[in-house]
Amino acid sequence: MDIKSVQLELKKQKITARLFTLGNMFINEDILDSENRILELTNFSGSYGILLVTQTKAYLFIDGRYEIQATREVNLKKVELVKLSTIGFFDWLKTNFSKTPITMSYNPWVISISYLKKLSSTLPKATFVPIEKENLLLSPNNVKVFTHAKKFTKYISKDKISDFTRFIKKQGLDAYLVTSASNSSWLLNLRSNALPYSPIFRAYVLVEKNGSYKVFANHSDYPNAIPFNQLKEHLEKYEKIASDNKTTPSIISSYNPNLIHKPDEITNLKSIKNSTELKGIKNAHIRDGVAVCKFLYWLSKNYKDKTEIDIAEKLLSYRKKELNFHSESFATIAGFGENSAVIHYHATPKSNTTIKKNSVLLLDSGAQYLDGTTDVTRTIAIGTPTPDMIEKNTLVLKSHIALASAIFPKDTTGNEIDLIARYPLLKQHLNYEHGTGHGVGHFSNVHEGPFSISLKAKHSAPLKPGMVTSIEPGYYKEKAFGIRIENLYYIKPTKNPAFLTFEVLTLIPLDKSLINKYLLTQDEINFINNYHHQVFLSLKKYLTKQELEWLKVCCAPL
C-alpha cells in the first residue's frame, strides 16, 4: 500500500481523510515492522507518530524526539510534517476540520475506545467510519510462548488472578477484560518471543469475579488459547463487564453494550516490584554493567574504523554472554557525531557512520534478562571533545544528579518532579524535547506505566516505593552533537516514610573526560565519586585484569 492508493480509495468512497496511528490490537504496546502502516506508507520508523491522509495531502505528526529523524526518512514532497511541539494533534484537527462535516476512516482494531471518544468530541460534526474489511488480527509468526518462572516473579499466576478478582469484585463487576498484552503477560506469568525487544505474550485475558479466566490469543501461539475471532461470543453474556478504554480497540465496544471503562488495576499492581523482582533487577544490572564495561573497555582500544552498526553488534555480543539474557530491550541507539543529536537515532546502512576522533558517541541500549530489564545511556568522548561538549555534558549531568538525589513527598506525580531535572538546563535557556523518565517493566516492556516523568504527562500517576524509573535528561544541538545521561533507579522511602527517594540500579561509569569538575558543586562531585565507588565495588570481581585496570581509572575520584 502507498499513499496514492489510500487517496484513490478515499476518493472512491467519498471519505475526507484516513487516520493511521501506530499500532495493532494491543494498543500502546510495541509492534512489528510488518504491522507498522506508517512505516509502510511514509518510511518513518519512529516509535510514535500519527498519519492523516486526505484526498490530496498527507500529514505526519511527530514529536520533538523525531523532528530530525523524520526529515531524514520521509519524502517531504509527498508528506507534510507537523511538529507536535508547536501544535497538538487534536488542536490541529479542530483548526483544520471542525468547520465542515467531514468523514474520517480508521481501523477500529488500532484506535482505542478512548481515542475514538476524543476524536468525536474534538470534531463533533465529523462522521467516523471504521474500516473493517482489512486483516485486523495478528498474523501468526511461529511464536514461542513460555512461563516466567516463580523464582523470578515470587507469585504464581493463580495468586495474581486471585488478587485481581478482589479488584473486580470491589468494582461490582462480573468480569474484566484485560486487553493490554503486558498486563496479560504479568497476570499469566507468560512471555513470548513474538516481538524482538518486548518479551510479552500478545493475549487478552477475560477474568471472572470467581477467578475463572479465558485466554484469547493466536491459537498457533498458545494451544490453550481461544482465537480472537471468538471474542464477541464470549463477551456477550456479561451484564457487568469492564475493560480499560485506553487499551481496548474501539471495535470491542460493539461486542457488548454493557462494556464500561475501568482503568486496568494490573497497570498499578505490576509497576510496584516485589522483593524477588527487585532482587532480580539488581542482579540483572550487575551483569548488564559487566557486559557494558567489557564493551567500553574494548571500545576504548578498538574504536578505530568501527561503524555505529559495528558498535551495536559488539555491545550485543557482550550482553549475550551474560546469564539469563533473552534479548535487547529496544533497538540500540548508537549515534556518533551529528547523529548523536538525533534523539531516537537508529543507524541504517545509509546513515551508518564510522567512529573517528574528535566527537561523542551517544549509546542508548538495554537488555531483557529473565530476572530484569535494563536501559542505559552513556555519552562517550572519542578523542578530544570540544569545550562545548564538555560544558553541555556537565550541565546534563547536573540535571541528572539534581533529580537522582531528590527527596520528595509521597503522592508526588511524575510531571511534578520533571522540572527538578530540567532546572539546571533551563537556567541556561536550554531544554530537551523528550520526557525525563519512564517506568521500566520486569522482564517486560522497557517503557511501562502508570507514571511518566514528563511535563506532558499532566495526569501522571504518583511515584510509589518499588517502582522502577529511568532518569535521562539530555541536550541536542542539531547537526553538531547530542548528550544524554540515563540510569535506572527504583523508588524507596527515606527514614521518614512520608518522603521518597531514588536508589540507583545502573552500574556503568560516566565518561569523566566529558566532565568539567569546576562547574560542579561539592555535593555533585560527591555524588559522582560515590556512584563510581559503588560501580567499582559491584563489578570488580567479574572483570579481567586489563578491564579492571581500565575500570579503576574510570572510577577514580574526580
Add this chain to the structure above:
Amino acid sequence: MDIKSVQLELKKQKITARLFTLGNMFINEDILDSENRILELTNFSGSYGILLVTQTKAYLFIDGRYEIQATREVNLKKVELVKLSTIGFFDWLKTNFSKTPITMSYNPWVISISYLKKLSSTLPKATFVPIEKENLLLSPNNVKVFTHAKKFTKYISKDKISDFTRFIKKQGLDAYLVTSASNSSWLLNLRSNALPYSPIFRAYVLVEKNGSYKVFANHSDYPNAIPFNQLKEHLEKYEKIASDNKTTPSIISSYNPNLIHKPDEITNLKSIKNSTELKGIKNAHIRDGVAVCKFLYWLSKNYKDKTEIDIAEKLLSYRKKELNFHSESFATIAGFGENSAVIHYHATPKSNTTIKKNSVLLLDSGAQYLDGTTDVTRTIAIGTPTPDMIEKNTLVLKSHIALASAIFPKDTTGNEIDLIARYPLLKQHLNYEHGTGHGVGHFSNVHEGPFSISLKAKHSAPLKPGMVTSIEPGYYKEKAFGIRIENLYYIKPTKNPAFLTFEVLTLIPLDKSLINKYLLTQDEINFINNYHHQVFLSLKKYLTKQELEWLKVCCAPL
C-alpha cells in the same frame, strides 16, 4: 447555635450527620465572622475547615496550616480534630460512612453543585438532605458599592462584558450566570466594603449572549440590583444556560434543569493582568515597600514592650498613610517566638505575646490599594537569633530563591513547579505543610485562581505571562519558632517566548542577621545582593534621612 442543639435537631429529624463547610452563597470567597458557622459552633477561626456533626460526635477537619491553631482554639472534649494531612475528607467519609445508608443534611446555599456531586459519588448509598429553612441570603450590613475607575482597570465594564459574550457564544450558550463574587466585581468594575479584607462586590451577574446583563445582589447594597430571591424566575426561561459548578450553590441547579457546567472564563481573563493593572501593581508595591520599611525602622528602635497586636496596629498605621490605600488584604499575622510556628497565627487578647530578645517575629501582611494588592512575609530577628534559626532561615531563603530564579516552559502548571521550592528543604528531610504560592488579585482577593503553586493542586492551571503569584516557602518547628519568606512576582516570558520566568514585585529587605552566607552559593548571594540593590533604588527617595541610613545598611551587599 451550639453543637448540642445541632445534635438534638439531628435526633429529632432522624438524620445521621450535618455537614458544615466554611462559606456563604459566594462559595470559595471570604466570609464575615457573622456568617461563619464553624466559628460559631467550635470557636475555630481558620480560613479552611470542614465540620461534621453526628448525633453523638463532632469532627473538625483541618489542614496542615491549622493543626497547631485548632488545638489552641477548639474544645477537644467536644470536637475531635481530623488532620487532612493524614487522610482526605472524602476518604474519611468513605471509610466511616460508605457501608450503611446514612442521611446527611447540608445548606444548599453553601454547598456547591460540584461538591454535592463529589459527596454523592463518595457515598452512593447516602441521602443528602438540603436544609432550606435557614436564612440563606446575606444579611444587609450598610455596604458601600463603588466603581473601580478606568485609570486602574484599563478596560471599562462594557468592553469586558463584550469580551465575555464571545466566550458565551463560543460555548453555544444563551446565557451564563457568574456566581463568583470576585468575577462579578471584575466584570462590572465594581467593588464594595462588605468584607474587611477583600474589596469585592458580592453579586451574581447573568449575562446574555447579546451582551445584556442583570446584576443580582442585596438591594440595599446596590439599588440597580435584582434581589437574590428573584433569581429563580430570571433563570427559568433559558434553554442553554451554564454556570461554574464549583462556585454555584447546589440549590441553584433546582432553578433550571437546563443549567450545565462550564468553567467561568472570567477566572482566566482576570488572572492575566493588563499593562495598566501591572503598572498599578508595581506602583502599589513601591508604596507598600515604603510603608513597611518605615515600620521596620520604627520596630528596630521600639520593639521593647510591644505586643503582637501593637505591631499589627503600628504596621497598619504606616500603610494607611499611603496613596490609594483601601484596607489590609488579610488579617495581619504577627507571631513572635513560639507563635511564629503557627502558620496562620492571629493574635488574640489571650495569646497576645510581648516582643522580647532573643527570637524571631514572623510578619505576614498586605494591603489593598486601588491600583494593586500586596502580600508579604518577613521573618525578623529580635535580639540575637539562635544558630538553628539562622540555618533554617537560610534554607528557606534558598528555597525561595530556587523558585524565584527558575526558568520554566510555558504550559507548566502550578503543581509542576512547586517542588523546585521544596527541593532544598526536602534534601534536609524538611517540608512545610502549606502551598508554595497563590495567585493574587488586582484590588481583589489576595488569593486568586486559576492556578496554585502546590502539590495538592493536581489540576492547577498553567502559569501564564501577566499572572501575579506569591512565592512563600517556610519552616515551622512546633513550640519553638517559624520561618516564612514571601514575595509577590509576576510572570513574564524570557527572550525565548517558549520559556517563562518570575519578576519580583515586593520591595522590602530581607533580614540579613538571619542569613548565613556560607551556606549560600555565589548565585544565591548575587540574587540577594541584586534584590537589595533594587529595593534600595526603588524606595530611597521616599524615606527620611534616618530611615535611609537604616535601609542602606539593610541593603548593603552580603
